[in-house]
Amino acid sequence: MSTKTDKIDxxxxxxxxxxxxxxxxxxxxxxxxxxxxxTALVGIAILVIFVLVAIIGPxxxxxxxxxxxxxxEVRSGQGIIPGPSAExxxxxxxxxxxxxxxxxxxxxxxxxxxxxxTLIGLTIGALVGGIAGAAAGLGGRVGRAVDxxxxxxxxMLLALPSLLLAVSIAALLGASLTTVMIxxxxxxxxxxxxxxxxxxxxxxxxxxxxxATSLGVKRTKxxxxxxxxxxxxxxxxxxxxxxxxxxxxAAALSxxxxxxxxxxTPEWGLMLAEAQRFLDIRPGLAIYPALxxxxxxxxxxxxxxxxxxxxxxxxxx
Amino acid sequence: MIRFIVRRLLQLIPTxxxxxxxxxxxxxxxxxxxxxxxxxxxxTPELRAQIRKNLGLDEPLLIQYGRFMKRMLKLDLGTSISTxxxxxxxxxxxFPGTVELTITAMIIAIGVGIPLGYLAARRRGSFLDxxxxxxxxxxxxxxxxxxxxxxxAIFSENxxxxxxxxxxxxTLGATRITNFFVLDGLMTREWDxxxxxxxxxxxxxxxxxxxxxxxxxxxTRASVLEVLSEDYVRTAQSKGLNExxxxxxxxxxxxxxxxxxxxxxxxxxxxxxxVLTETVFAFxxxxxxxxxAISNRDYPVLMGFIMIIAxxxxxxxxxxxxxxxxxxxxxxxx
Numbered sequence: 001m002s003t004k005t006d007k008i009d010x011x012x013x014x015x016x017x018x019x020x021x022x023x024x025x026x027x028x029x030x031x032x033x034x035x036x037x038x039t040a041l042v043g044i045a046i047l048v049i050f051v052l053v054a055i056i057g058p059x060x061x062x063x064x065x066x067x068x069x070x071x072x073e074v075r076s077g078q079g080i081i082p083g084p085s086a087e088x089x090x091x092x093x094x095x096x097x098x099x100x101x102x103x104x105x106x107x108x109x110x111x112x113x114x115x116x117x118t119l120i121g122l123t124i125g126a127l128v129g130g131i132a133g134a135a136a137g138l139g140g141r142v143g144r145a146v147d148x149x150x151x152x153x154x155x156m157l158l159a160l161p162s163l164l165l166a167v168s169i170a171a172l173l174g175a176s177l178t179t180v181m182i183x184x185x186x187x188x189x190x191x192x193x194x195x196x197x198x199x200x201x202x203x204x205x206x207x208x209x210x211x212a213t214s215l216g217v218k219r220t221k222x223x224x225x226x227x228x229x230x231x232x233x234x235x236x237x238x239x240x241x242x243x244x245x246x247x248x249x250a251a252a253l254s255x256x257x258x259x260x261x262x263x264x265t266p267e268w269g270l271m272l273a274e275a276q277r278f279l280d281i282r283p284g285l286a287i288y289p290a291l292x293x294x295x296x297x298x299x300x301x302x303x304x305x306x307x308x309x310x311x312x313x314x315x316x317x
Numbered sequence: 318m319i320r321f322i323v324r325r326l327l328q329l330i331p332t333x334x335x336x337x338x339x340x341x342x343x344x345x346x347x348x349x350x351x352x353x354x355x356x357x358x359x360x361t362p363e364l365r366a367q368i369r370k371n372l373g374l375d376e377p378l379l380i381q382y383g384r385f386m387k388r389m390l391k392l393d394l395g396t397s398i399s400t401x402x403x404x405x406x407x408x409x410x411x412f413p414g415t416v417e418l419t420i421t422a423m424i425i426a427i428g429v430g431i432p433l434g435y436l437a438a439r440r441r442g443s444f445l446d447x448x449x450x451x452x453x454x455x456x457x458x459x460x461x462x463x464x465x466x467x468x469x470a471i472f473s474e475n476x477x478x479x480x481x482x483x484x485x486x487x488t489l490g491a492t493r494i495t496n497f498f499v500l501d502g503l504m505t506r507e508w509d510x511x512x513x514x515x516x517x518x519x520x521x522x523x524x525x526x527x528x529x530x531x532x533x534x535x536x537t538r539a540s541v542l543e544v545l546s547e548d549y550v551r552t553a554q555s556k557g558l559n560e561x562x563x564x565x566x567x568x569x570x571x572x573x574x575x576x577x578x579x580x581x582x583x584x585x586x587x588x589x590x591x592v593l594t595e596t597v598f599a600f601x602x603x604x605x606x607x608x609x610a611i612s613n614r615d616y617p618v619l620m621g622f623i624m625i626i627a628x629x630x631x632x633x634x635x636x637x638x639x640x641x642x643x644x645x646x647x648x649x650x651x
Binding site: 059152153155156159160161162163164167168171172206217244245248251255256257258272276277280285290294295297298301302305 | 335
């Protein structure tokens with residue numbers, strides 16, 4: 001081990017770099033830029049509010065989201081769903097439950113759907129993409145074969161329009177919220193896999209990899225310790241953006257009847273999907289959860305875009 | 318060029334082969350298996366056993382797969398459970414509707430998106446720029462089916478400007494030739510029928526166009542901005558070329574490559590949106606039929622449609638790659 005450190009020290013001498021000289025890391029720099037970007041701040045503000053509602057929602061909700069308190073007043077068959085009143089600020093839903101409470105409590109499930117499906121996609125995608133990328137960048141002939149097999153499988157997933165892929169998975173697993181999360185997650189697997197692989201292959205050609213190789217660092221160590229951390233930026237940006245699309249896609253799956261068949265636990269996508277039937281009577285029932293979804297998705301998108309800009313080395317000063 | 322296309326076509330074979338295995342496994346793993354898919358929930362144990370025997374489900378998997386592939390290659394996709402008609406017939410009857418809708422959406426998205434993105438880039442920082450960037454960010458975040466409902470509620474139910482459902486007014490008694498209603502109207506010179514079909518396409522077309530439009534605006538803007546900072550644009554300007562030549566030959570042509578990539582990807586992806594939009598507007602294309610198939614658990618239809626759509630999707634991507642080499646001669650070398 002010590003010989004390697006010696007070598008690195010000697011390299012330092014050769015390049016005549018000062019002992020204590022070091023630049024700001026990409027992440028520090030990116031964080032500073034995100035902090036100065038007004039759109040990013042708007043995105044962060046939206047997300048902070050959203051997460052806050054998701055956490056404290058159940059405690060501040062004025063009524064239980066599952067109680068059919070207004071059952072007697074609601075006749076959805078005859079087009080009667082009472083609207084906002086002093087007691088029920090946003091009125092009842094189609095089964096006589098307090099709409100505001102359902103929105104407040106539903107934020108948590110919605111956040112969960114976004115996070116879990118993104119995590120599913122990110123984990124599998126990064127694993128496949130990471131192995132393929134490492135194999136392609138460093139592995140010679142065997143590596144290229146591993147890479148091309150993995151990527152062909154990813155291509156196959158990409159050969160299906162996302163919603164149809166999700167529908168196929170949902171048909172397999174039956175309609176439930178878990179199904180929705182898995183389906184939405186799997187749909188994003190190829191995107192993550194391709195991104196990480198692409199970034200790693202690009203990094204494999206850089207000078208520091210050459211330097212590490214010539215210092216005799218093991219290939220697996222180069223892949224995990226050097227190439228991987230330098231390839232993560234686009235993946236993290238994509239994960240932020242995927243959080244937005246995951247929530248929207250989950251709503252679409254609910255609309256297609258593949259979501260949770262039991263609407264007791266409120267979730268915005270499901271609420272929006274269910275409210276479509278009562279659009280003529282009470283458009284608000286669709287508009288509130290829709291606004292929730294749009295604003296939240298916007299928050300993630302704004303933050304993701306700002307991070308993309310901040311992490312782009314081309315824009316670094 | 319031809320070698321390039323042939324090579325790409327050959328590369329499709331392993332993809333489609335893998336896809337067929339996936340679909341084969343998928344059909345076998347569905348809750349209840351294929352016999353439930355055919356019988357629905359009401360099959361008795363005897364009937365199930367009979368069907369398993371008829372379908373050869375008691376034979377080795379490899380033989381089953383061979384038979385499955387043979388049917389696929391003969392384009393025999395089985396019979397729909399709910400309509401009792403051939404899946405292929407159902408598909409061919411509905412596909413033109415979806416193609417019409419997709420083309421409409423793409424015309425809207427490209428026709429508005431590229432000029433808007435270009436102008437936003439040229440007037441960077443202007444109101445138009447911020448409005449189109451902001452609008453496109455919001456556009457991506459609106460669920461398509463919700464937008465479709467909103468458009469329908471405002472423009473057809475309240476303002477009564479557009480029809481709210483279907484592909485054409487059935488009382489017109491339009492002649493059918495190709496099942497492309499607009500084209501049929503033009504071919505038979507039934508102008509009112511063509512116009513009516515076109516009128517039915519506008520609202521679903523806009524709903525379907527929303528996401529591609531948003532993405533095209535942003536990609537065009539980014540791509541044009543990048544090209545604008547190139548030396549050759551400055552050279553072209555300083556040697557006094559007129560604005561039109563610079564725009565067409567120097568900026569747009571070079572900015573086109575990423576735009577075409579995205580357009581290609583989006584065209585395939587439009588099928589996802591079509592399922593939602595067609596359902597809202599009761600527009601009888603493959604999307605609305607897929608929705609019914611999902612709710613009826615009509616597995617033969619689901620599988621057949623998914624297979625055909627996958628092939629179609631892959632072919633669209635091939636077209637994109639080919640158009641690359643037409644736009645950018647450098648790609649041809651590889």
